[in-house]
Amino acid sequence: MASRSATTNNRIVCDSNLFTSRIGDAELRDLLEKQPRGHSLLQPFYVSEEIYRRDIDKVILSHWHCVGHESQIRSPGDFFLFEIDRESVIVVRGQDNVVRALINVCRHRGSRICDNPAGHIKGGYLVCPYHAWTYNLDGSLQNARMMPESFDSASHGLKQIPLRIIEGLVFLSLVEQPLGLSQVEEMLHLTAGRFGWAQAKAIHHVSYLMKANWKLALENQVECYHCGPSHPEFSRVHSQGHRDEEKRTADLLAHAIKQGEHVPIRDHWCLKAAPGEEADYCTRLAMRKGAATASNDGNPVAPLMGDVTAYDGAFNIFYVGPLNHFLAYSDYGAIFRYTPRSVMETELNVTWLVRADARDGIDYNVDRVTWLWRVTAGADKKIVEDNQIGVMSRFYRPGPYSEPIETRSRQFTEWYLHEIAAAA
Amino acid sequence: MASRSATTNNRIVCDSNLFTSRIGDAELRDLLEKQPRGHSLLQPFYVSEEIYRRDIDKVILSHWHCVGHESQIRSPGDFFLFEIDRESVIVVRGQDNVVRALINVCRHRGSRICDNPAGHIKGGYLVCPYHAWTYNLDGSLQNARMMPESFDSASHGLKQIPLRIIEGLVFLSLVEQPLGLSQVEEMLHLTAGRFGWAQAKAIHHVSYLMKANWKLALENQVECYHCGPSHPEFSRVHSQGHRDEEKRTADLLAHAIKQGEHVPIRDHWCLKAAPGEEADYCTRLAMRKGAATASNDGNPVAPLMGDVTAYDGAFNIFYVGPLNHFLAYSDYGAIFRYTPRSVMETELNVTWLVRADARDGIDYNVDRVTWLWRVTAGADKKIVEDNQIGVMSRFYRPGPYSEPIETRSRQFTEWYLHEIAAAA
């Protein structure tokens, strides 16, 4: 039967106006009481514009954001932008070699100063293109032309926000009093440190705009119940989601410990984070038998990294806070960064790392290093978007997480409910 | 005079935020009091997001929706989707040959299960692509992998909603206690029945997204005051809107009754519907002299349908509820289905029917069967969009319906005001 256009309207309906009931403190407390334990969240948590505003203001902004890798800004004047919500941050290496995070808003009339997502600032000055107010790379105002003598330059520098670099990973926070990072630092030394990430280089970035609430994107990120049905390429080389997963990983760990190796496994994630400290989590998992790394065929794709001396059939996975996830394979690393863009849009940025001295086209090939996670992240985009469409139905009811394979999704939603309750 | 871009901004302004005043129960009651009788509606009924939410929740959803024709799903496993508001419904023929309407939302974590607008489900199972929960075609949960023993499969089937097939037309309702259909059934037997629609086949669908409130689309659908100015192609072959319309139709009916024919004419539409019953309406109208059917030149375009034995210069028109309109010509049928998409967007789907045994390219040609109503529906899209733009003006005032030629538009708005008043 011929058809000139689709019979049914199959588009993604993302109009938040569909859900007009206002959610104030009382409505939120009521929702929290109704939320069934061990189940996915009630609909408003995935669709309400007002809950999304609370998520950003009360839950998200106070955490640390992994915005890139130090290798992206090696020389004084090198910079890249990080954008979240209505904020744009210039991450720039100063003339003094210090990397700072400066708010990308001129102190004169508020213009965005820099619109290039990454690059090099020539001459050592950030000049606002509007009226040419000129800032030093440390954010201080160097010159504001034609301003009267009474003008106080010292109080008109660019706003600076907290920034930390740990094992090459650049973290920033948008609040004055950020969470502590001592636990994260300890964990990253044990994980990223062993893989030499501080000396690695970023070779590729891809961003995926997922038309889904950030919590659906992260519930998906942290469970492998879906890996079998949805990620055949991933499943060929990883043990996760397979029946023998636990045994393979246990054997591997036993072997490593017998060899005297220190295997970092710890869980300070979600509600297990120490008070006032950013959450962290790390573990080590077995690859699928015969796979050296996460590639199309399991074969290596780049030189061994850091202190790694052999392909031992395993990889490290670690998290920092709710939005930053990392995978360290023997020969490459991958940074997964989730950034909410709107109530039903979340951006996933993936950055790939290899040894700094590896030669493009000789020691590695970008397409080959990135293939598996491009395929897998692309499939995840489709999955979470279908999840968003489904939870918008008035017939949607929270469903049960499958334990233990979806335990971390449950822990994630429990952490979220705790944080949002504190904001009610 | 040269111009590189339009002098004036002529685009359709559809931003519902333009109208920010909130319309609660009190404001709605006030509007209902101010609404002048016999006139088009006050502005907020056409533009307010909040009234639109009431329209959907309180007026639209409780009615029956004609979502297609049985010929679209002949074999077990055949399905199509119907989508309205935030809902997606799988209309599927089961292994037991029964057609059911299942909500397209997995009971695990709420993913959309099926994203193909129509097709065939292989193997007899609906499998959610996310975590592979597997449902039978009757909606019951067949298998949820890795769930604990305590998990109650029986209570995790897909939600089923009311569905009825009458004379081949598939109707569904999104409420638990739908309106009665006995009057509709009686009417459809007398109309669609005579034209053999139960044995017909759907040969084509076209959808038109009209950037207009659903009420403007339907006020237009049910009057022919505009047919003369706006639909020259339609007017060539139909009597409606012509001066001799009433006489031609009266003569034709007198002739039919004299021949002993039962001509179904009845009006249970709008406020004339029996309490608790879905509304229906049918009549028989004269074609323009010399026209056998609604085609480019009035000549037949397909074999005679059902019990029809000759081209008798007439056609049947019938309605079910507010959103479903039908035309039965001697040689083809047309289903007009209006579905609100947002406060200022309405989708019109047109489906064409011919005899099931008619052969494509031999007995009929799709382009020729569908030509007149493609042209006419395309013109209607432009008309109602211009109407929407006009009623958004602060200078718009409700204007008088021209009686009797716009009587049904008036009846439609009176019905609407009654329904929305009940929801205030």
Next chain:
Amino acid sequence: MASRSATTNNRIVCDSNLFTSRIGDAELRDLLEKQPRGHSLLQPFYVSEEIYRRDIDKVILSHWHCVGHESQIRSPGDFFLFEIDRESVIVVRGQDNVVRALINVCRHRGSRICDNPAGHIKGGYLVCPYHAWTYNLDGSLQNARMMPESFDSASHGLKQIPLRIIEGLVFLSLVEQPLGLSQVEEMLHLTAGRFGWAQAKAIHHVSYLMKANWKLALENQVECYHCGPSHPEFSRVHSQGHRDEEKRTADLLAHAIKQGEHVPIRDHWCLKAAPGEEADYCTRLAMRKGAATASNDGNPVAPLMGDVTAYDGAFNIFYVGPLNHFLAYSDYGAIFRYTPRSVMETELNVTWLVRADARDGIDYNVDRVTWLWRVTAGADKKIVEDNQIGVMSRFYRPGPYSEPIETRSRQFTEWYLHEIAAAA
């Protein structure tokens, strides 16, 4: 380093839902108290949907809008549309040669009548395409077919709104009791009058949709602090923004006055407007040395206009109300019209005028006449869009205007605060 898509999300975030806090009268008064003097506006004035609605309804609509030039509608039946907010106005020359402003909404069921942005109405009647209600060009209803005898045609004419033509400039107002125009008329005779604009012709229009609040667009329009950094092409031929600006202009004025010339300079703009009168402002400024007009190279681009007898190294600038700005060079004129489109969208329309008897391709070349202001307006679009992005940051703080070069921006915001305070 390769990248398949941008690392960071650099798009313009214009979602007004980002700012959900409601701004009622109390919140507005609170904002007005917090607003620092001599600084750019507090964030909500640039981003709040609710403040934008007040801006339109209480501040913008009561002013006069320069919607075009009389030469665009020379003959009876000639028309163009003007559109603002949800309104569309037909500006049409009647059979009696009078130009009128008629609301483009049919009095029957509210359809837009005319969708062509400009053209000629044939036959002397405006016919609504929907049901063919027919209006005379003075707006009166000529015929409504099929309406009952009791129908009162006289009360169903198109709504007419105030319109005035001064020195060829067409102004209209959307309120019943518009501001007085006597001061504006006097000023325009002294400025546009001297340049013969009443006898000029419009040769080109370009519209720029700026993704910025209208107040940011106008703060930019009225200061030349940014001209040096942002408009090198402009600065080549104008004195504004140069250090010797004041001296050059003073010398020029002294010379003119010595010659017995009357140089119109007056400031009735913003809070200096007489009560109940539309605001006006005019001055005369020096060109850059050696520049005859505002062109690529400073050389003339069209014949001298009106009473101008020589290129004297100066030009006139004048304003009417908040949204209409004019430049009169010796050989051409430019009308700058700003129209808010949404809280974060403003349309700038530029119209160029030359002598009516100048011949296209012989006496002038459109590309050459329009070049400088196309380049400059295009740059302004970028500037104000970056400004909008910046002020959306939670770290944005109002910054100090640079006096005297940004004095008019300050005066504009002070006027705005006064008007919006009156609406609180």
